[in-house]
Amino acid sequence: xxxxxxxESFFLGPDVVEISRKLLGKVLCSRSPSGRITGGVIVxxxxxxxxxxxxxxxFGNRRTGRTAVMYRRGPVAYVYLCYGLHWLFNIITNxxxxxxxxxxxxxxxxxxxxxxxxxxxxxxxxPRVASGPGAVSRALGISSAHSGESLLGRRVWVERGRSxxxxxxxxxxxxxxSYAGRDARRPWRFFIRGNACVSRRDLNRNYENN
DNA sequence: CAGCAGATTGACT
DNA sequence: GTCAATCTGCTGC
Numbered sequence: 001x002x003x004x005x006x007x008e009s010f011f012l013g014p015d016v017v018e019i020s021r022k023l024l025g026k027v028l029c030s031r032s033p034s035g036r037i038t039g040g041v042i043v044x045x046x047x048x049x050x051x052x053x054x055x056x057x058x059f060g061n062r063r064t065g066r067t068a069v070m071y072r073r074g075p076v077a078y079v080y081l082c083y084g085l086h087w088l089f090n091i092i093t094n095x096x097x098x099x100x101x102x103x104x105x106x107x108x109x110x111x112x113x114x115x116x117x118x119x120x121x122x123x124x125x126x127p128r129v130a131s132g133p134g135a136v137s138r139a140l141g142i143s144s145a146h147s148g149e150s151l152l153g154r155r156v157w158v159e160r161g162r163s164x165x166x167x168x169x170x171x172x173x174x175x176x177x178s179y180a181g182r183d184a185r186r187p188w189r190f191f192i193r194g195n196a197c198v199s200r201r202d203l204n205r206n207y208e209n210n
Numbered sequence: 211c212a213g214c215a216g217a218t219t220g221a222c223t
Numbered sequence: 224g225t226c227a228a229t230c231t232g233c234t235g236c
Contacts, residue, residue, distance in 0.1 A: 046217070048217075055217070056217090057217085064231080064232065064233095065231085065232090066231070066232085080217090080231085081229090081230055081231070082216070082217065082218055082230090082231095083215095083216065083218050083219080083228075083229070083230080084216095084228070084229030084230035084231080085218080085219085085228060085229055085230075086218050086219065088217060088218080090217085101217095103217060105217085132218070132219070133217070133218075134218050134219060135218090135219080174217070175217070175218095176216080176217050176218075177217060179215080179216080180217095
């Protein structure tokens with residue numbers, strides 16, 4: 001049987017915006033310390049385009065304790081604490097020294113959905129289980145311990161899933177980056193049209209036609 | 211060292 | 224719609 005996992009080459013391309021779009025429909029999975037696997041179809045992403053992107057933690061090649069892993073060769077996880085309480089999960093792409101990242105903003109649970117719902121304190125099937133970047137990490141059991149982890153390893157990885165027809169892919173400006181000047185308006189958020197698990201659906205109407 | 215903003219979420223008016 | 228929870232890193236005194 002051939003591996004369902006995406007291989008390293010998928011993540012090493014030079015265009016993180018394209019990778020962000022192509023991750024829609026893929027399946028993000030994690031394994032808990034006790035061996036339980038949870039995962040969901042990626043239905044919403046955002047691209048953060050490195051040193052030249054004012055919205056990125058790596059703008060201007062800034063380096064801090066938490067952003068060090070952004071400069072590693074992809075694919076590795078970059079997980080950081082937002083507002084002091086939410087873990088946000090990113091996939092670092094490209095070669096060493098180029099801090100490209102894709103934020104995974106929403107999943108549709110497909111493996112271990114009951115456990116994902118329990119971690120969130122919601123009923124299985126509730127579309128909010130992994131809707132929003134903080135919810136994604138919580139549903140998958142991801143925290144700072146995963147930052148720097150290779151996505152080719154045993155704790156967190158991405159599987160092939162199925163391809164999404166181009167006419168089902170919508171884009172918009174990224175959420176919550178109004179501080180980023182002209183980069184705030186770049187259409188680097190991608191989501192699957194009409195999918196119930198996509199976050200901030202109140203903002204999506206204007207973009208449904210792409 | 212104090213103050214503040216932030217790639218968010220959920221509870222409450 | 225408003226607001227608090229609570230950590231990291233930046234700015235300015």
